[in-house]
Amino acid sequence: MTEYTPPKVWTWNKGSGGQFASINRPIAGPTHEKELPVGRHPLQLYSLGTPNGQKVTILLEELLALGHEGAEYDAWLIRIGEGQQFGSGFVAINPNSKIPALLDRSGPEPVRVFESGAILLHLAEKFGEFLPTAQPARAECLSWLFWQMGSAPYLGGGFGHFFAYAPTKIEYAIDRFAMEAKRQLDVLNRRLAESEYLAGSTYTIADMAVLPWYGALAKGLVYGAGEFLSVQDYTHVIRWADALFARPAVARGRMVNRTSGDPAQQLHERHEASDFETKTQDKLAVA
Numbered sequence: 001m002t003e004y005t006p007p008k009v010w011t012w013n014k015g016s017g018g019q020f021a022s023i024n025r026p027i028a029g030p031t032h033e034k035e036l037p038v039g040r041h042p043l044q045l046y047s048l049g050t051p052n053g054q055k056v057t058i059l060l061e062e063l064l065a066l067g068h069e070g071a072e073y074d075a076w077l078i079r080i081g082e083g084q085q086f087g088s089g090f091v092a093i094n095p096n097s098k099i100p101a102l103l104d105r106s107g108p109e110p111v112r113v114f115e116s117g118a119i120l121l122h123l124a125e126k127f128g129e130f131l132p133t134a135q136p137a138r139a140e141c142l143s144w145l146f147w148q149m150g151s152a153p154y155l156g157g158g159f160g161h162f163f164a165y166a167p168t169k170i171e172y173a174i175d176r177f178a179m180e181a182k183r184q185l186d187v188l189n190r191r192l193a194e195s196e197y198l199a200g201s202t203y204t205i206a207d208m209a210v211l212p213w214y215g216a217l218a219k220g221l222v223y224g225a226g227e228f229l230s231v232q233d234y235t236h237v238i239r240w241a242d243a244l245f246a247r248p249a250v251a252r253g254r255m256v257n258r259t260s261g262d263p264a265q266q267l268h269e270r271h272e273a274s275d276f277e278t279k280t281q282d283k284l285a286v287a
Contacts (some may be wrong), residue, residue: 023083028095034087038103039074039271046076046090047100049258049266051156051212051222052116056100057270058208058253059123059130064273065249068127070106075256075270117149120205130205141199144191144206152213154180164223178229181217185234188214192236207244212254215241252276 012026038044043060047053063071078084078099085097094101094114102119104111104126113122121142124131132138159177162170188210191198198206213222218237220226232238244250255267255276267279 023080023086028091028097029086030088030091031083031086032088034084034089036087036089036093036103037074037076038105039076041072041074041271042070042104042106043073044076044103044105045073045100045257046078046093046103047257048078048080049254049256049260050099051152051216052098053100053257054212054254055116055209056102056119056123057256058211058250059120059205061249061253061256062208062247063123063127063129066129068129071123071127072273073270077257077259077268079259115149117145117209120145120209124205130203130208132199132202132204137200137202141204141206144198145209147187148206148209148213151184155184155213155217159225160223163225163228182229185214185218185229185231185237189234189236192240197240203244207240211241211244211250215244219245255279 036044036046045056045060047056049057057075060071060073078090078101080099084090085094085099090101091097093103093112096114098114100114100116100119102113102122104113104122111122113119121131132141154177159174159181162173162177166173188198195201197203198210214237216222217225217229218231218234218241220231226232255265256270257268258266259268260266264279267275269275
C-alpha cells in the first residue's frame with residue numbers, strides 16, 4: 001500500500017467514493033429551495049429512522065403513552081441519501097443539516113430545536129418527564145446523555161463508517177475504532193452492572209439516547225458487527241437493551257421514519273397514533 005502524504009493545502013475531492021460521497025461536502029447552507037410540510041400537531045419533526053432519529057420518536061411515543069396529548073406530533077421523512085436535509089426549509093431549522101430537527105409550534109412563537117440531545121432535553125423539560133429533578137439523579141442523567149452525544153460519533157462516523165461503509169477496508173482505522181467501540185461498551189456494561197438504568201433506578205432520556213446506538217450494537221442489530229466485537233460479552237448491556245426493546249413505546253418509536261430493514265417495521269411518516277394500527281392491518285392483509 002502506498003503511504004499517503006497529506007498535501008500542503010487540502011482540497012475537496014468529490015471522487016473520494018463511499019456510500020455517502022454524493023451528499024458529503026465541506027461547506028454548509030442550502031443547496032436548493034424547498035419548504036417543509038407542516039401538519040396539524042404542535043410538534044413537527046423532520047427526521048429519518050436512524051439511531052439519532054429514533055431517540056426522539058421513542059421519547060415522543062413514551063410521552064404519549066403517559067397521556068401527554070401535547071406530545072402529539074407529525075413525523076416527516078427526510079431522505080438524507082437524496083440530500084433533502086440541504087433544502088432551504090430544513091436548513092432554516094437546522095443550520096447543521098443533520099436529522100433530526102424539531103419545530104415546536106405549541107407557543108406564541110415557533111421554537112426550532114436541533115441536535116437530538118437538545119431535542120430530548122427540550123421535550124423532557126417541557127413535559128416534566130424522564131428527566132430527574134433532584135440531584136444526584138439529574139446530574140447522572142445529563143452526564144450519560146452528553147456521554148452519548150460525545151461518544152456516538154466514534155461509533156457511527158468512526159467504527160461504523162470504516163467497518164461497513166468505507167469504499168476500502170483500512171486495517172488501522174477499523175482496529176482503532178473497534179477498540180474504542182469496545183471500550184465504550186465496557187463503560188456501559190460496568191455502569192449497568194451496578195444500576196438498572198443509566199441514571200439509576202429510573203428510566204430516563206439518557207437510556208433513550210443510548211439505546212438505539214449501543215443497545216442495538218449489543219444485540220447485533222447494526223453494522224453486522226456483533227461477532228466481530230464479541231458483543232455477547234457485555235451481558236449487562238444486553239439485559240438492559242432487552243428490557244427497553246420490549247417496551248411498546250420503544251417499538252413504535254423505532255418504526256417511525258424508518259426506511260431500512262423489515263418493511264413491516266417501517267412507518268415512513270407518522271401523523272396520527274392510528275398510523276401504527278393501519279400499518280399492522282396492512283401487514284395482516286399481506287400475510
